[in-house]
Amino acid sequence: MNKCLGCGITLQDKEPNTLGYTPNLDNKYCQRCFQTIHYNKELKVSNLANQQIIAKINKLKYPTIFISDLISLNSKVINIYKSIKNPKILVINKCDLIPQNLKLEHLAINIKNVFNIDDDIYFISAKNNINLNNILDFIAYYKNVIFSGETSSGKSTLINKLFKTNLTTSKYANTTLDFIKIKKDNLLIYDSPGLFINSKKDLTKIQVLTKKLSNDFILSIDDLKIKGSGNITCFLNNLCNVKSKKEDLNLSEHIILDKDSDIELDNGFIMAKKNTQIITNQKLNIRNSIIRNYKESD
Ligand SMILES: Nc1nc2c(ncn2[C@@H]2O[C@H](COP(=O)(O)OP(=O)(O)OP(=O)(O)O)[C@@H](O)[C@H]2O)c(=O)[nH]1
Numbered sequence: 001m002n003k004c005l006g007c008g009i010t011l012q013d014k015e016p017n018t019l020g021y022t023p024n025l026d027n028k029y030c031q032r033c034f035q036t037i038h039y040n041k042e043l044k045v046s047n048l049a050n051q052q053i054i055a056k057i058n059k060l061k062y063p064t065i066f067i068s069d070l071i072s073l074n075s076k077v078i079n080i081y082k083s084i085k086n087p088k089i090l091v092i093n094k095c096d097l098i099p100q101n102l103k104l105e106h107l108a109i110n111i112k113n114v115f116n117i118d119d120d121i122y123f124i125s126a127k128n129n130i131n132l133n134n135i136l137d138f139i140a141y142y143k144n145v146i147f148s149g150e151t152s153s154g155k156s157t158l159i160n161k162l163f164k165t166n167l168t169t170s171k172y173a174n175t176t177l178d179f180i181k182i183k184k185d186n187l188l189i190y191d192s193p194g195l196f197i198n199s200k201k202d203l204t205k206i207q208v209l210t211k212k213l214s215n216d217f218i219l220s221i222d223d224l225k226i227k228g229s230g231n232i233t234c235f236l237n238n239l240c241n242v243k244s245k246k247e248d249l250n251l252s253e254h255i256i257l258d259k260d261s262d263i264e265l266d267n268g269f270i271m272a273k274k275n276t277q278i279i280t281n282q283k284l285n286i287r288n289s290i291i292r293n294y295k296e297s298d
């Protein structure tokens with residue numbers, strides 16, 4: 001059976017409402033990919049289980065290029081990254097969106113230390129062709145590699161850039177539906193379905209907000225409510241809904257930070273200095289800060 005060149009699903013011409021449908025089996029792309037490519041339509045599908053995808057990656061045993069971005073990178077993502085047993089590198093894509101005053105080489109060192117990672121870390125932009133040579137070197141060395149990572153991290157975009165393929169890419173989740181084997185010269189490349197780890201928003205811009213916490217004003221970032229004392233800097237997906245309102249709310253989680261820390265969110269993180277007092281409505285995931293010597297000026 002032929003597979004769709006865009007998303008990897010097996011093509012079929014019997015069930016229009018089932019994945020892989022195409023009215024003509026001579027077509028190279030399924031109808032879903034066709035509509036995504038030409039009409040930028042979102043056609044939702046359910047997520048594959050992360051364990052199933054990781055099990056296949058570990059079974060293939062090929063060195064793995066794991067892709068994330070600065071806003072999505074958190075302990076949940078790193079735990080899944082670490083469950084890949086193959087030789088691997090961590091690639092932080094979309095570096096074109098990272099504020100210029102964050103130095104990428106410092107960030108890479110801090111991320112290694114904070115998350116205890118021995119593998120190489122590279123910041124790249126698939127969109128703007130930044131630092132793609134490091135990825136090409138890894139591929140040239142190992143010859144057979146798998147691209148993995150969270151949905152919408154830019155795996156298929158990167159493969160298209162590197163190998164001039166026409167994989168389907170989109171701003172919506174779950175674009176690639178199955179493993180796609182690509183042979184180029186003496187290389188064997190696998191694209192893979194995205195992992196579903198964070199609740200995702202389409203990342204087109206990172207907003208940086210510096211706020212002074214107070215006990216009277218409640219800062220809301222999507223569902224998170226936060227008050228306290230001290231200064232914080234938020235690095236957030238631009239689509240996060242941020243509000244600050246004078247409000248008397250009874251919040252139950254109290255924390256005093258004993259070192260410079262980041263509060264991990266699904267679509268960003270909040271950097272808070274040592275001794276910041278935080279009161280929130282949620283249990284927080286806190287890590288040592290990956291930002292050091294942050295200077296506000298751009
Ligand atoms: N700003 C920016 N956007 C990027 C970059 N690389 C990819 N994107 C965008 O990220 C979105 C997702 O890209 P895809 O290549 O479809 O992501 P994927 O990881 O293959 O997603 P799944 O197939 O769902 O797992 C698209 O809107 C891309 O244009 C980048 O370097 N910078």
Ligand SMILES: [Mg+2]
Binds near residue numbers: 155156
């Ligand atoms: Mg993809």
